[in-house]
Structure formats: C-alpha cells, structure tokens
Amino acid sequence: MKSLLIFLCLAMVSSFTSSAQSQRLSGNSFLPAELLALGKDETSNPLSLWIDQGNEVWAAKCQECHGKMSSMAGAVVQFPKWKSSPSSKGQLLNIEDQISVCLSRKSAQKWTNDSSEVLAISVALSDAAKGQRIHIAAPHDPVERQAWQEQINLAAQIYIKRQGRLNLACTQCHDQKIGIQLRSDVISPAFVTGFPIYRQSWQTAGSIDRRLRACYSGVQALVPPSGSPELRGLELFLKKRSEGMVWDGPSIRR
Numbered sequence: 543m544k545s546l547l548i549f550l551c552l553a554m555v556s557s558f559t560s561s562a563q564s565q566r567l568s569g570n571s572f573l574p575a576e577l578l579a580l581g582k583d584e585t586s587n588p589l590s591l592w593i594d595q596g597n598e599v600w601a602a603k604c605q606e607c608h609g610k611m612s613s614m615a616g617a618v619v620q621f622p623k624w625k626s627s628p629s630s631k632g633q634l635l636n637i638e639d640q641i642s643v644c645l646s647r648k649s650a651q652k653w654t655n656d657s658s659e660v661l662a663i664s665v666a667l668s669d670a671a672k673g674q675r676i677h678i679a680a681p682h683d684p685v686e687r688q689a690w691q692e693q694i695n696l697a698a699q700i701y702i703k704r705q706g707r708l709n710l711a712c713t714q715c716h717d718q719k720i721g722i723q724l725r726s727d728v729i730s731p732a733f734v735t736g737f738p739i740y741r742q743s744w745q746t747a748g749s750i751d752r753r754l755r756a757c758y759s760g761v762q763a764l765v766p767p768s769g770s771p772e773l774r775g776l777e778l779f780l781k782k783r784s785e786g787m788v789w790d791g792p793s794i795r796r
C-alpha cells in the first residue's frame with residue numbers, strides 16, 4: 543500500500559524537472575537553508591570530525607609517500623579510475639578503494655568504503671578538493687580503454703532499467719521527478735559533486751557506495767554488495783555525466 547502511494551506521488555509530473563536537469567544543479571540545490579548553513583559552519587558541521595580524523599591519519603600513514611594532502615586532492619575529481627597490474631586485467635577503483643589499497647601497504651587489514659579510517663581520509667581529501675572541476679579521463683591503453691567504456695555502457699543500461707518491487711529505473715526519479723518530495727527527501731538529478739555525505743537519516747557519514755545501495759533498497763530491489771563492479775560502473779557513469787561541474791566537497795544530506 544505504501545509502495546503504491548509512493549508510486550502515485552511519483553507519477554505526478556513536475557515542470558521543475560527539465561530546467562533543473564539543463565542547469566545541472568548539484569544535490570546542494572535541493573537542501574533547505576538550515577542544512578546548507580550547517581554545511582558551511584565549521585564549528586557545527588558534523589563532517590569536521592571526519593576531516594580532523596582524516597588529516598591525522600594522512601599525517602601518520604600517507605604523508606611519507608605522498609607529501610601534503612593538498613597535492614593529492616586532484617584525485618578526488620578524477621576517480622573512479624581503471625587500475626590494472628601485470629597480473630590482472632584490472633578493475634575500476636573509486637577513491638575509497640584506492641585509499642584502502644594504500645592503507646593495506648601498511649597493514650593486512652580488510653577495508654570497506656565505509657570503514658572509519660577510509661571514510662575519514664576520503665572526507666578530508668574531498669574537502670581539500672573543493673572548487674576543482676570534475677574531470678574523468680579515459681585510460682590511454684587501448685585494452686583498458688575498451689574495458690572502461692564497457693563499464694560505462696553497462697551502467698547506462700542499468701540507469702534506464704526498471705527494477706525492484708516499485709519497478710522504477712534511476713532515470714525515472716533522477717531525470718523525470720526532479721524536485722519532487724519523496725518521504726523526507728527531495729529528488730535531485732543525481733550529479734555526483736559532493737561525496738562522502740553526512741546523511742541525517744543515517745546519523746553518520748557514508749560513501750557514494752552506500753548512497754547508491756540506499757537507492758536500490760528504496761525501490762525494493764536486490765541490493766548489490768558493497769564494492770561490486772555494478773556500483774563502480776554506476777559511479778563512473780554518474781561522474782562522467784557530472785563532467786566539468788564544480789566539486790562541492792563533503793556534503794550534508796537529509
């Protein structure tokens with residue numbers, strides 16, 4: 543019954559939709575003024591806890607190889623990247639995956655995108671990248687380039703495929719229902735200009751991996767496991783779609 547209601551609400555048409563898409567509005571444009579103000583206030587922004595922790599971990603575990611954090615901030619607007627090695631054909635890594643790869647140079651622990659150290663470094667790097675423009679480049683190597691392009695093509699298919707018990711595709715919300723209220727949220731065009739996010743409904747910070755899984759669960763679809771190629775492909779597709787937009791840094795969400 544609840545699902546039906548949501549569906550009926552979504553079926554309403556909005557004239558906001560096409561203008562928001564063509565102006566390429568970031569998720570921040572759909573926040574109420576108090577939340578935007580919270581994001582700008584260094585003393586009360588909850589994300590400042592992650593920024594501080596991220597800077598500490600950087601000094602302890604990353605600086606020796608990479609120098610100042612600001613020198614690495616550019617990576618934030620360029621990931622996900624295709625990374626291969628002589629022994630493997632490679633895979634897409636997002637920034638949190640790369641942070642995990644580098645953390646494991648020091649210890650054999652297993653990390654996920656939402657492990658606290660990984661997330662803290664990601665938030666701090668994201669903050670250092672504020673104001674840069676998103677730039678996603680294809681790999682130079684022709685074999686890697688083809689594999690990379692296949693991921694984007696696959697994700698473009700997923701983006702328009704209906705799924706879950708609500709039988710909705712990403713595009714039906716994020717292109718056709720922009721500006722419409724859904725539960726406590728307002729639907730944005732899903733540009734990826736400000737991750738990780740501090741989401742009030744989570745009461746904590748979370749990665750884009752987690753945000754995407756929340757969208758699968760929102761339509762009551764089978765949720766891909768964290769780190770799956772499907773999620774990385776979608777992230778690449780969405781980031782490519784956000785090419786040239788200004789990076790907002792870590793952001794507050796409802």
Ligand code: HEC
Nearest residue numbers: 600603604606607608614617625640641643644645647663
């Ligand atoms: C022992 C040296 C070493 C340490 C310590 C290290 N890294 Fe790295 N890092 C590398 C090397 C080598 C590369 C490039 C090879 C690769 O792509 O994995 C790299 C690549 C990266 C990249 C990708 C750059 C790009 O544009 O592709 C990021 C981001 C990064 N490291 C973050 C970190 C973080 C965060 C830490 C601390 C947790 C860290 N690194 C610790 C050696 C290190």
Ligand code: HEC
Nearest residue numbers: 569710711712715724727728729730732733753757761776
């Ligand atoms: C039933 C509608 C609905 C569907 C279908 C849906 N989402 Fe979402 N999505 C939301 C809502 C609501 C939010 C939170 C508000 C916002 O930022 O748009 C959100 C947030 C997002 C965000 C974060 C935007 C930001 O700036 O914080 C991304 C990225 C995203 N969705 C991608 C997807 C992808 C990819 C799919 C398909 C696999 C998908 N969504 C399917 C409703 C939906």
